[in-house]
Amino acid sequence: MMLLLATFLSFVMIATAIWVILTPSLLKAIIIFAIVSLVASVSFIFMQAPDVAITEASIGAGITTAIFILSYKRVSEKN
Amino acid sequence: MTMSNIFLISSTSLIFIGLFGVLTRKNIVKILLSLNIIETGINLLLVAFGYKEGGKVPILTSSDSINHLGNMVDPVPQALVLTSIVIGLGTTAFALGLTIRYYKTHGTLNIEANDEEEVTAHE
Amino acid sequence: MKNDKSLLLNILAIAFLAVLAYFIYSVATSNDIGIKVTDNNVVENRVAYRYLNKNVLDENSKYEWGGKAEDSAANVVTSIVADYRLFDTSLEVIVLFITVMGFGLVIPKENIKIKESTELLYHWTPLLMTYMLLVGGYMFINGHISPGGGFPAGAIMSTAILVGVLAGKQTVSHTTLKKIEAIAGTLIFSIATLGFFLKGSFFINFLEGGNVGDLFSAGLIPILYTLVAFKVAAELSGIYFEFYEGGEEHDNV
C-alpha cells in the first residue's frame, strides 16, 4: 500500500516538474513548483526524514514560493 | 521495485528535468525554477541514498529505540540536506533580487540580452 | 519568449542528457568488483553508526534512555547538525546572511503601495501571528528531542511577520531586524570562540549535560537553535521588507 502511494507521489512529482518547465505562464509555473516542493516534502516523510520534511515544507514550499511570487509582481507590473 | 528504488529513480528524473530546463529556457525566472527543481531532486536523492528498507526515524523516542539503532535510516544525509535546503533558499533569494535588477536595467527577462551599456543609450 | 522553442537547442540538450543517462545506467549495472553505488547500505561501516551510538569519543561507551551521553540530544539528526557538524551549520547561517545582504544590495528601491487588506485579515492577523510565533518557538526549543530545529522555526516565525506586512500592520522596523540579525550572528560566533577559551577548541559544546530525552539536555544546542531561529527569522523578514521598502539608492559608480 505504501509502495503504491510512493509510486503515485513520484509520478505526480515528475509530471508537475515537467509541467513547470513547459508551461509558458510564469505565475502558473511558480504555483506548480510549490506543488512539486510539497509532494517532495511528503516523500521525505515516506523516507523517514521528518526533520527534512518540515524544513522542505516551510522553506522549500513556503518561503521560496512567497519570494518567487513577490518577485513576479515586481517584474510583471509594467506589462 | 522497492521504495528506495522508486525514490532514486524519481529524484534522478527530477534532476534531469531541471537540467533540461536550465539548458534550454531563456527566461531567467524559468531558469531559477529549473534550478530549484534540480535542488529538490538532489535533496530527495541524498535522503534516498541514506534510506533503508523498513528503516525507522533516527529519533530516540523511548528506551526501546536504543536497542534498535541498526534499524534506523542513515541520519547524515538528512543533516546534509537540511544544510543544502537553506543554501538553495539563499541562491534563489539572491538570484531573484538580481533578476529584478536585471529587469530594470535590461527591460527584459531574457538571459541572452546584451549586457553592454551602449544598447540602453538608444532607447 | 519565442526563442524558448528553438528546436536545435532542445535536441542538443536532450542528446546531452541521454548520454548522461546512459553513463549513469552503465555505472549502475557495472559488474566489476568493488563498492558500487547500487550496493545496499551497511550502516556499521559508516560514520553515521558512531553518531547513532553516540560513541565518537570513546568507542566502547554505551548509553541509556534518560542517562548521560556525549551528546544528549534525542534527535540524532539534530545532534549531527548542531553538535558533531556545528561548524557547517554556522557557515550555513553565513550563507543566508550574505545572500540576504546581497539581495538587499541589488534590489531596486521603489515605493510600492500595499493594497488595503480586508477587514477579516486585519482583525484576525494578531491571532494568526501569535499562533505562528508559538509554533516557531516550540520548534526551536524542542529541536533536540523532536523534528524541527532553528531553520524551519525561523522560517515559520518570519511567515508571521509576512502576514503582518500583508495585513498592513507595523510590527517591527527594518532597523530592528538588522540589529537582531547582527547581534544573533555575533553571539553564535562568540559562543564558538568562547569554546576555544574554555575548552581549547572552537565550536565545542561546552555546556554538555542533561539526560537523553529531557527537555533540558543537549547543552548548547537549544541556545544555538534559539539564536539561529531569531537570526533566520530576522533575515527572511528582511527580504519581505525589501520588496515594499522605498528609499534612497546609494549609487557610487
Next chain:
Amino acid sequence: MNSVLFLIVIPLLGAFLALFGKKANRIVAILITAFTEIFSIMIYLSDKLPVSVAIGGWQAPYGINFVLTPLSVGFIVLINLAAIISLFIIRGEKEYQFYSTYLVLLAAANGIVLTGDIFNFYIFSELTTFAITALIAYPRNRRSTGAAIKYLILASTASSFLLIGIGVVYKTLGTLNIADIASKIDLLNPLTLELIIVLILTGIFVELELFPFNMWVPKAYFAGTASVNVMLHGMLGTAGAYIIARILLTMFAVNGSGMLVNANIANAIIVIAMLTIFVSEIAAFNEKKLKKVLAFSSMGQMGLIIFGFMIGNEQALTGAFYMVVANFLAKIILFVLTGEFIAMTGSDNWEDMKGIGRKHPVAGVSFVIGSLSLMGVPFFAGFWGKLAVIQGAMSGNSFMITGIVIILITAVVEGVYFLKISHTFFLKKEDEKEFNAKARIHSIVIAAALAVIVLAIGVHPGLIENNVNRATNEILNSTSNYVDVVFPGRY
C-alpha cells in the same frame, strides 16, 4: 594549533560588525586582513606543520577538521596577500555591504584551502560564489548585473553536481573526510569512481575557469572594479589552483605519485586545458578592452597551471607551482595598474591609453615587467615555470608534445599582444588633453614593489625554490602524506 580557526572566525565577526561601523569599515577590514596575513605567515614559519585540527572536539572523520600542511598554509599566505592589496586599491566603495561581503569572501577563501572535509568544502565554495556574485553586482549597472546573474546561475548549477558527487561518495564509502576518502578510494568499483570524479570535477570546473564553462570570466572581470578584479584573480584563482592540487591530486590520486587515478579523465582534462589555453589566448589577441585581455590571459594561465599539474611528474609539478606564484604576482601588478589607467583615461580601451607610460614611467615599466613575466621571457619569474612545465611534458608521451607546441605558439601570441599594449603606453599622446584623474601613489608603489619581486625571482629563482620544492614533494606523495597527517599510522 586550534587557534587557526581565528582565520575564519575573526573575518566573520567583522562581517557582522560591519553593519554598525559607519566610516571605520575600511580600516577595520584592513586591520582584520593584516591580522590574518601575519597570523598565516606565523603558522607557515612555525615548526608545527603539518598538523590536523579537529573542530568542536570531535576527531576526524567524525567531526570536521582543518588540515594544515606547508602547501595549504602557503596558499593561505598568498590569498591573504592578494586580499590586503585589493583593499588598498579600493576607489570609492563606501557601503557596508561591500566590506561585509569582502570579509565573508576572505573567510571563505581561507576555509576552502584549509578544510579537510568535503561537505565543508562545498559550503565554503558556495560562500565564495555568493560573495563573488555580490562583489561583481556591486556597481549595480547593466553590465555588472548581467555578469553577476550569469555567474550565479552557472556556479549554482555546477555546484549542484558537486553535491551529487558528495552524496555518491557518502553512499559508497560512508565518510565525508577527504583523507578518509583518499585512503579508501581503491575499494571503489572503477566505473563508480569515474562517475564520482566526473561529478566532482564538473562541480569545480567553474572555479577552475576551464573551457566550456569559462564564458563568465571576461564578463565578471570586465564588470568588477579594480579591487574586485584583484580579489577574483588573487583569492578565487589562487584557491582554484589549490583545489586542483587537493581534490584531484590528493583525493583521487594514485598513491605515491602525483597522477590522477583514472588516466582517461586525466587525458581529458589535459585536452580541455590545452583548448582553454588556445581559445583564451586567441580571444585575448582580438580584444580591445584591457580588462578583458587580462581576463582571457588569466584563463590561459590557469589552463597552463592545470596542464602542469595533470602531467604529474616532478618537474611539471615544480613548474606549475612556480607558475602559480609568478602568475599571482604578475597579474596583480597588471590589474592594479589597469585600474589606475582606466580611472585616468576614463576608457576601457587600451588604444586610448597612449602616453601613460611617459607620464608615469614607474607604472609603465612595472606593467612591462608584469607582461614579460606572463609571456615567460627569460630572467622574469614566469620563465622558470613555463620552462619546467615544458621539460616535464617532454618526458611524457607524444600527446604531451602537442601541449608543448600549443604552449609555445600561444606564448608568441601572448607576446605579440602584450608588446602591442605596452608599446601603446609609451607612444606620444596625440592630443594635449590632461588625464581625467591623477594616479594614486600607493597603487604605483604596490605595483613597483611586486615588479621588483618578479624581477628578483626571475634572476634568482632560488628565492622561492625551497617553498616550491616543499609543495612539490607534498603533492608527489600526496595521498600518504595527507592521510598520515589526519590518521597517523594508517599508511
